[in-house]
């Protein structure tokens with residue numbers, strides 16, 4: 456079997472690229488380790504930037520997002536008992552974000568691929584790229600007890616942080632940059648009316664909290680927890696009680712609680728692997744970089760890689776122009792590092808760091824007070840939050 460582009464990973468990155476390329480007549484095969492149900496059971500991102508939404512429309516998968524997603528023109532930063540609004544639209548000259556869950560977006564992409572008879576193999580085990588330095592790379596995997604192989608022009612590693620792609624690049628060819636934060640986020644999804652129609656990021660001495668949503672009847676809340684905590688340590692009652700303590704009292708008083716539909720703990724990490732191309736293997740999305748979720752950049756950064764990769768591939772196949780492929784790593788990384796900086800900054804601004812010395816705490820407080828008093832500082836925050844141009 457031969458395809459032009461073999462894609463490892465059927466998450467948002469892999470599916471979006473497959474769909475974009477298929478629409479341009481480039482043949483792809485997506486190999487996903489898990490079942491579709493499993494992929495669609497993961498609750499992750501909720502905030503999409505304009506550029507991502509445009510890509511969803513370009514792949515003809517944007518209808519439900521445009522109907523059910525919510526346009527958010529601002530969000531709040533809560534601090535010292537007060538909610539301060541960041542006016543994204545006013546500060547950026549008209550930009551906003553869309554609140555639409557990654558789970559729903561992934562479902563839309565799968566349905567789009569189904570409509571086009573796109574090639575996706577689920578439960579593909581032991582996926583392995585081979586001969587990636589050569590002009591004839593190939594992929595092998597197992598389906599049940601059958602060994603499979605596909606030859607490709609290019610292989611895309613879109614298999615997330617724990618995938619096999621990045622690991623198949625020789626160690627001496629890859630430079631990794633990493634910061635691990637000394638806390639995690641405990642997230643709860645509940646079928647309750649969101650406490651606020653716009654997101655609230657709360658800085659509190661007990662730790663960070665975030666009030667987000669998926670719709671007007673589905674809320675998503677997070678609290679900062681120590682890395683040693685497990686979900687068994689957090690009953691629903693304990694979660695709601697702790698969340699209320701970290702929010703301004705008028706917000707806590709209007710919080711509707713209910714049983715959790717999902718509860719999970721995510722550790723927070725900043726990570727970049729350079730370069731994002733080795734031979735004919737191209738890394739995209741979480742396979743190459745991770746951000747802490749505070750600035751809502753992870754999925755959006757994945758989309759920017761896909762944007763560059765898509766245009767580079769189309770230029771290659773339709774115009775015999777390889778400049779996009781040659782420059783992919785450099786171009787993608789320039790934007791990735793800006794998302795890294797922003798996510799690190801927003802995380803540092805709003806969380807409680809257990810090892811901070813008093814000096815650090817004062818600086819953190821000053822940073823926030825400066826932000827809330829300066830329209831120029833807020834404009835920089837807003838520009839990054841709605842997404843820098845591709």
Ligand code: RFL
Nearest residue numbers: 464466467468488499500501502614615740741753754755
């Ligand atoms: P994914 O989603 O991890 O998908 C990779 C896919 O590859 C499969 N896979 C393999 N397949 C074959 N063979 C192998 N060896 C394989 N190994 C893995 C996996 O099963 C999976 O299906 O990576 P992708 O596509 O690059 O997408 C990245 C996003 O998922 C991620 O960046 C975001 O979820 C991050 N994120 C957020 N991003 C935002 O832009 N806005 C947000 O509001 C936001 N909130 C979040 C987040 C991430 C969170 N967690 C759980 C860390 C909130 C949270 C809590």
Ligand code: PHB
Nearest residue numbers: 500501667748749750751
């Ligand atoms: C979410 O709704 O899951 C969400 C929203 C904003 C973030 C992170 C996660 O910064």
